[in-house]
């Protein structure tokens with residue numbers, strides 16, 4: 369009857385893929401609703417580590433249907449690579465995967481336009497993953513885009529050429545070299561032939577049939593709430609709605625069907641790419657967190673910027689998303705710290721604020737911290753809440769008091785098994 373949503377409350381990479389994988393046995397369907405191959409969701413189990421970009425994180429579990437919804441943008445080349453890797457691991461992808469005809473396609477020229485736009489911005493660049501996400505969503509809202517369903521049309525190649533011409537004119541006006549285009553197109557056309565063999569469906573009907581037949585659905589978010597196109601740190605954001613509401617528009621689910629909202633956050637903060645980050649630690653402490661947490665991008669390999677947990681930002685994300693259940697990941701990364709800092713307020717122009725103001729890009733935002741005792745214990749072998757060190761239990765209880773939402777899951781390592789579901 370209902371759809372639960374799982375999404376990131378920070379700037380992405382909170383551990384969504386891992387937690388979706390843990391929760392999948394409770395659901396019949398896992399569905400991605402926005403974003404595209406800018407996402408990198410890591411799953412670890414039985415000695416393997418797998419990074420998914422477009423395919424939902426339920427793909428490894430038997431009997432789970434995985435849907436790529438209309439709100440997603442798909443790069444056929446990346447998708448084919450992902451599927452090839454899964455097939456080589458004997459995952460029966462085509463039985464489990466359904467792709468919306470209404471999802472928009474990322475063309476080779478979208479990738480070039482992304483790179484050209486970033487190059488023009490110079491020092492003000494967004495720090496995009498350069499996967500063509502922004503230009504593809506621009507064509508979608510500009511009503512120029514090509515969609516998965518167009519692959520079934522005899523006219524596809526003409527439509528492709530028309531849109532390509534628009535893009536190449538734009539690229540020429542930006543003086544951006546197009547020498548890579550021919551090779552990119554060869555891969556693209558091979559990949560779309562492959563895509564035509566997949567289950568291309570009217571996913572909004574499929575999802576609603578599942579709802580009517582009492583199947584359980586988990587909607588898997590990509591990126592994080594602070595990268596949301598409306599509510600994130602604009603313009604340093606991605607180009608889609610990463611929040612709960614995005615699951616409605618990105619899957620065709622009516623709001624009344626949304627039940628639980630799982631909000632995932634790290635015990636600290638990271639950000640990859642440009643843009644404001646009030647609690648960033650551009651020092652040895654930040655470096656220590658990066659090293660302990662192996663904070664390097666799952667998609668681009670870029671080092672992630674690290675900092676302390678930011679409660680004004682977290683409260684904001686909880687409010688916008690209507691979070692019902694919190695999941696904290698990576699407290700194991702902070703095991704060496706004697707004390708742990710948490711930002712409780714911002715100070716802006718001498719004024720204390722406990723929420724995110726309109727503009728944190730051009731403001732001098734000073735984080736106000738509280739110091740809490742560190743747990744100084746290796747958490748990675750813990751398998752029940754009773755084994756939590758007192759300082760960790762205290763940290764969680766204090767966060768619940770501050771945030772007014774229960775922390776129902778704690779993750780203590782990258783492996784599927786390193787997950788503690790807390791008793792209520």
Ligand code: GDP
Pocket residue numbers: 376380381382383384385386407408409410411412661665666697698699700701779780781782783
């Ligand atoms: P996602 O984009 O939200 O799915 O997150 P990513 O996969 O990009 O980044 C999270 C990283 O942290 C991955 O390398 C995960 O394997 C790892 N990870 C997830 N949960 C934990 C945890 O509780 N502890 C540790 N140490 N690593 C974790």
Ligand code: IMO
Pocket residue numbers: 376379380381382403406407408409494495496497498499501502589590591592595604605606607640641642666
């Ligand atoms: P997952 O799903 C972290 C960031 C980029 C850049 C900005 C815009 O793995 O959490 P884009 O390519 O969308 O134009 O980039 O958003 N970004 C992410 N950061 N995790 C992600 O996804 C991200 N997807 C995009 O670094 O700052």
Ligand code: MG
Pocket residue numbers: 380381382407408409410666667
């Ligand atoms: Mg990621």
